[in-house]
Amino acid sequence: MSSAVETTSRPSRRKQPRSALARLVSDPMGAFGLALIVFTVVAALLADLAPFAPAKINPVDRFSVPSALHWLGTDNLGRDLFSRVLHGARIALAISIGATLLSLVVGLLLGVVAGFGPRWLDSLLLLVMDAMKSVPTVMLALLLITYTGPSLWAVVLVVVLVNGPGYARITRTQVLALRNAEFIEAERALGARFFRIVAFHIMPNILGPLLIMAAMDIPVVVGIEAGLSFLGMGVRPPTPSWGTILFDGFSYIRDSIWMVVAGGLPIVITALGFTFLGEALRDTFDPKLAQR
């Protein structure tokens, strides 16, 4: 009898829901993505321990190849590329995560306004969002930066304008689907206020998909930041950004390959890390997609 209980209980123990992190890490793509992100975050955290100041110029040591002193070599001004890449990780992560979260908040607010607001406001917001989606991303960025001037905040503004409408659309759709649901009607009948309904009933239903979408947007934002800095329209020198390192490398590509390697590889690693993690998050936590 006891053996029968044992044999039947084993599989059911296996089926018990595991923690979110364990489910994520059991997916090889998720585990690899997480490892790449941890690697980038550690690099950013250790930037203060970098062997050289990122802007320290040393003309005698220009274009040196990787060595024990300069792990990734030096650039056209003799600056240590390894130190610049570590400091660049801070900029890349701060902008990509910060700007993505800001886009999410702006999109969430717009989506709630569109979903709960009068029909004319909903239509107007949809039209504006469609119009923004119709301008090619880089063109929109270049137009904005032409008028605002290049800066870190201009990059953040571009990201919010490019990604915000996506979050707003998802929020709006969910709000429209939920606002007349029975449990919301019941809350309303009990006298719940608008903010309570949004905070306690709408948010929990939409935050999950939005966060998965945010994880998948981060690599895009890493690309936008690096791309605009590459064009000289993002982070201003001497602040080290992977995009500016890559542009310097491109300008001196015939003199040294190490600047291109140092600027490009971190972009590839971070973009792959967040993309793999985003894919794994979606596959793990979106049951509809997981069934495919």
Next chain:
Amino acid sequence: MLSYLARRVTLSITVVLVVVAAMFVMMHAVPGDAVRTALGPRASEVMVEAYRFKMGLDQPVIVQISRYFGAIMRGDLGNDAISGQPVLQIILSQLPDTLYLIAGAMLVAVLPGIYLGVTSATHRGGVFDRITSVLSVSVMAVPSFVIAIYLLLFFAIRLGWFPAIGAGETFAEKMHRLVLPSIALGLAWIGYLARILRASMLEVMAENHVRTARAFGISRNRIMYDYVLRIAILPTITVLGMGVGQMISGAVFAEIVFGRPGIGKLVYDAIANRNYPIVTGTVLLTTVFFVMVNLIADLLIAALDPRVRNVISR
């Protein structure tokens, strides 16, 4: 179908009008004096006033906005701040090079994308499917300008197989110089297409008409190409339509990295020279182009897919 066409065209025109309005607001709402920014810090007061008068900026806002819309409707995007030539003429002279690049990128993306998507769907869960899935995600994640620089480094500078810069004079030269930028721009789209097509094929493969065809004993290949792919390929038209917008963005980088002429290079140089009419004109024209491509893609889907057509007609 006609009412759908009218609705889609109206929406497209409205979207373009909203973009034009937003551009006007942006030009007038930015902090600081746009004229002083355009002319630079050394401009005298007389120069500033003359420029203000010439551009109509001394008029009330309502007059300015009606003039702005009126001029755009007539195809007048203003004059180049440096050469004085009409902006539209300058942009149109650069457009073909960008269109060749986008066409090249499409060519790079479409055939491998379709092959990988179909094969992944038919070998679902197998090694090929898994490898394709990881590779698709990887090429989609890496920004096209990083790919462009690495292609330039290895194939043009290290190996010398392709010229590093320029668009070429003769047809053969043009094609040769189009290879690397097209790969840089199209590589990510192999991944997008493969993924979309795989998902779409799996959906169609589960439909009743495919099961019926299988029950009739029709060969596997015929079912795949005649019954599944014919329907499953339709969503890729929408994706490619959307892709044109991203390719215009990518073209800016590809043109800079490979030193090619085109509207991306034009707008980049215009920003460096504070040539605002060129910047706004290019943004507007690329937006119109993008909206038109999406409109055509939507209409094409409606024309090709009887199911979509029936939903629209209802």
